[in-house]
Amino acid sequence: MLKKKYRMRKKAEFQTVFAKGKSYSSKHVVIYIFQGLPVKFGIVVSKRIGNAVQRNRAKRLLREVIRLNQDGLIVDCQMILLARRFIIGATFREVEKSVLYIWRKAGIYGGKNS
RNA sequence: GAAGUCAACCGGAUGAUCGCGGAGACAAGCACCGAAAGGUCGUCUCUGAGGAAAGUCCGAGCUCCACAGGGCAGGGUGCCGGGUAAUACCCGGUGGGGGUGACCCCAAGGAAAGUGCAACAGAGAUAUACCGCCGAUAGCGGAAGUCGGUCUUUCUUAAGGACAGGUUUCCGAGUAGGCAAGGGUGGAAAGGCGAGGUAAGAGCUCACCGGCAGUCAGGUAACUGGCUGGCCCUGCAAACCCCACCUGGAGCAAGACCAAAUAGAGGAACGAUAGAGUGGCCCGCUCUGUUCCCGGGUAAGGUCGCUAGAGGCUGCCGGUAACGGUAGUCCCAGAUAGAUGAUCAUCACUUCGGAAGAAGUACAGAACUCGGCUUACAGGUUGACUUCGCUU
RNA sequence: GGGCUUGUAGCUCAGUUGGUCAGAGUACCGCGCUCACAUCGCGGGGGUCGGAGGUUCGAACCCUCUCAAGCCCA
Numbered sequence: 100m101l102k103k104k105y106r107m108r109k110k111a112e113f114q115t116v117f118a119k120g121k122s123y124s125s126k127h128v129v130i131y132i133f134q135g136l137p138v139k140f141g142i143v144v145s146k147r148i149g150n151a152v153q154r155n156r157a158k159r160l161l162r163e164v165i166r167l168n169q170d171g172l173i174v175d176c177q178m179i180l181l182a183r184r185f186i187i188g189a190t191f192r193e194v195e196k197s198v199l200y201i202w203r204k205a206g207i208y209g210g211k212n213s
Numbered sequence: 214g215a216a217g218u219c220a221a222c223c224g225g226a227u228g229a230u231c232g233c234g235g236a237g238a239c240a241a242g243c244a245c246c247g248a249a250a251g252g253u254c255g256u257c258u259c260u261g262a263g264g265a266a267a268g269u270c271c272g273a274g275c276u277c278c279a280c281a282g283g284g285c286a287g288g289g290u291g292c293c294g295g296g297u298a299a300u301a302c303c304c305g306g307u308g309g310g311g312g313u314g315a316c317c318c319c320a321a322g323g324a325a326a327g328u329g330c331a332a333c334a335g336a337g338a339u340a341u342a343c344c345g346c347c348g349a350u351a352g353c354g355g356a357a358g359u360c361g362g363u364c365u366u367u368c369u370u371a372a373g374g375a376c377a378g379g380u381u382u383c384c385g386a387g388u389a390g391g392c393a394a395g396g397g398u399g400g401a402a403a404g405g406c407g408a409g410g411u412a413a414g415a416g417c418u419c420a421c422c423g424g425c426a427g428u429c430a431g432g433u434a435a436c437u438g439g440c441u442g443g444c445c446c447u448g449c450a451a452a453c454c455c456c457a458c459c460u461g462g463a464g465c466a467a468g469a470c471c472a473a474a475u476a477g478a479g480g481a482a483c484g485a486u487a488g489a490g491u492g493g494c495c496c497g498c499u500c501u502g503u504u505c506c507c508g509g510g511u512a513a514g515g516u517c518g519c520u521a522g523a524g525g526c527u528g529c530c531g532g533u534a535a536c537g538g539u540a541g542u543c544c545c546a547g548a549u550a551g552a553u554g555a556u557c558a559u560c561a562c563u564u565c566g567g568a569a570g571a572a573g574u575a576c577a578g579a580a581c582u583c584g585g586c587u588u589a590c591a592g593g594u595u596g597a598c599u600u601c602g603c604u605u
Numbered sequence: 606g607g608g609c610u611u612g613u614a615g616c617u618c619a620g621u622u623g624g625u626c627a628g629a630g631u632a633c634c635g636c637g638c639u640c641a642c643a644u645c646g647c648g649g650g651g652g653u654c655g656g657a658g659g660u661u662c663g664a665a666c667c668c669u670c671u672c673a674a675g676c677c678c679a
Contacts, residue, residue, distance in 0.1 A: 104246090104253085106550085142550090151267090151578050159233095159554050166232065167555085191555055 107141035107177065116141065116179050123205055125197040127189055128161070129181040132205050134174055140165055141179040149187050157182045164195045172202070173209040 107113060120133035142161050144154045161180050186194060202208035 153577095155551095155578065156554090158551095163232080163555050 105139055107139045107179070112139070112177070113141055113143075113179060116177050120178070121205070123201045124183075125201055127183055127186040127194050127197040128201070129183060130198070130201050130205075131179040131181070132176050132207065133178070134176040134207070136175065136177045138169075138172065138175055139177045141177075142182075143179060144182040148182055148184055153187050154182075157186045160186070160189070160191055160194045161198070163191065164198045168195070168199065168202075168208075171208050174207040176207055 107116075116131050116133045120131035122129060122131050124130075142158050144157045146154070148154055148157060161182065165180075180198070199208065
């Protein structure tokens with residue numbers, strides 16, 4: 100679990116990012132990014148993705164990607180990671196590649212591989 | 214060896230690195246977030262998903278509404294006995310059905326308290342007579358016998374023939390009526406089947422079988438068996454209903470505590486024959502307010518409930534069993550947008566492949582807690598039993 | 606997490622003591638009308654009644670299980 104200060108918990112925070120943020124998508128995930136606020140992450144996995152086991156798996160994969168690559172962020176921003184259906188059955192490497200591709204495209208990632 | 218039945222159990226393992234929730238211990242800045250209540254940050258140790266955690270179909274604990282009380286309505290259960298906190302669950306038995314068998318399945322009270330329904334087909338649907346079977350007396354038709362009459366053949370008697378009639382027997386049609394065996398319809402047609410009997414038939418009579426009533430015996434009971442009696446009663450109660458038993462409502466988002474914090478003796482209206490609690494209605498009980506307008510405040514609250522329990526495991530005793538008693542021992546998740554994860558290696562299993570190797574590893578995620586049921590589920594282990602085949 | 610509701614034609618809905626053949630509007634197809642199209646008139650096709658099992662002679666309807674969609678509760 101992420102530390103509480105990095106988690107988005109309130110409905111208003113989600114609405115702000117959805118409304119004002121820019122969206123990027125890949126095969127496994129859609130990411131809304133809103134620059135300017137302290138770093139916070141929100142994860143959304145809808146019920147249409149699958150059953151509880153599959154939804155938990157998706158959330159854990161996304162959280163792990165954030166944990167391992169959080170230090171590479173070069174801009175303060177808030178983002179929402181919205182899981183898509185193809186994340187079911189994907190491996191960690193595939194999801195990580197997918198997320199980092201978006202981060203680089205948005206210009207917020209200056210990590211080791213860039 | 215093959216096929217099968219029942220029961221119990223497992224449901225990937227080990228290691229390394231990084232990471233998360235909880236508990237305990239130690240430590241820490243008069244640190245940080247917040248109005249406060251309260252929370253956050255470090256290290257070590259221990260610990261961290263299931264047999265279904267699921268569906269929410271039952272039953273309880275617990276909390277509030279009155280220590281949940283009476284009646285009606287409504288709902289539920291439904292062979293019998295036992296187990297249990299309780300049940301619609303479990304165990305044992307009875308009856309019925311299926312299977313060669315081990316064994317499995319059954320909402321299985323009452324249709325003789327009453328009401329209702331039974332489309333279509335069929336003559337008739339809870340009472341009937343379409344086809345059919347039988348058919349008295351009188352009358353009708355036909356055949357045969359007999360009796361006398363009239364006519365006729367023959368010269369006459371006698372004999373023969375024709376016509377109408379009387380009478381007897383047989384046959385046929387058929388009326389009143391009798392029957393319900395057979396045909397056909399249907400899910401169902403007032404026991405089944407055989408013999409006697411009869412004009413034809415029919416429980417009309419009899420034997421056997423089935424059902425019902427009474428009685429005797431066995432069993433706690435469901436029920437079983439024997440004897441006697443007379444044949445009257447189709448199905449549906451997962452239709453209303455009757456009988457017996459059970460049942461107050463809501464649910465941890467219940468509820469309690471703490472927290473800047475509550476501001477109005479404001480105005481108007483209604484009201485002790487009223488209103489609310491009370492969410493089916495009435496009674497009873499408890500409380501005293503209710504509605505509108507004006508004015509003010511809030512919309513990130515926090516903590517507890519929250520896990521030691523009808524608890525697990527082992528032994529002994531009672532019981533056919535479910536289960537109960539007793540002794541010892543163990544502590545086994547408590548999150549709050551929700552922790553149990555990621556990567557790598559080795560092994561196990563399955564599939565593909567000659568091999569190297571590759572791919573895959575079911576159903577599925579705790580949310581107050583238990584007891585059941587139901588549903589989903591790759592593969593595997595163990596035990597008992599049944600049938601068939603082969604060998605000795 | 607808890608409590609409840611609804612599933613019938615492509616779409617919106619009817620369908621009650623359980624009965625012969627499951628209906629209406631709209632959409633679709635054909636014919637007529639028109640120079641042609643629309644409107645209008647006539648005719649037609651289209652249904653595992655969400656799924657499975659049971660009760661019954663017979664189930665869209667009654668009962669049980671299951672699937673899907675939706676609503677409410679701080």
